[in-house]
Amino acid sequence: MIECSAQLNTIASSAATRQIDAHPSPSRELGAGMVHGFTVAAWWAAGVLLLAALVAAMARTPEKP
Numbered sequence: 274m275i276e277c278s279a280q281l282n283t284i285a286s287s288a289a290t291r292q293i294d295a296h297p298s299p300s301r302e303l304g305a306g307m308v309h310g311f312t313v314a315a316w317w318a319a320g321v322l323l324l325a326a327l328v329a330a331m332a333r334t335p336e337k338p
Contacts, residue, residue, distance in 0.1 A: 277321075285314035 289310030293303065 281314045281318055284317050285310035288313035 287310070289303075289306040292309040293306035296305070
């Protein structure tokens with residue numbers, strides 16, 4: 274579990290850094306970059322959960338009637 278949160282933190286910080294570097298402004302709005310980073314990390318987490326659900330559904334043995 275700790276590894277997953279560390280990976281999501283890495284994704285969030287990388288996305289935030291890219292957002293801040295790609296959209297420079299005089300005030301360097303860090304808040305917009307942070308929101309973007311957490312949004313990207315949340316979508317990655319949702320994708321991983323969906324993939325895990327699909328794998329679990331396919332691994333399930335069907336019941337015989």
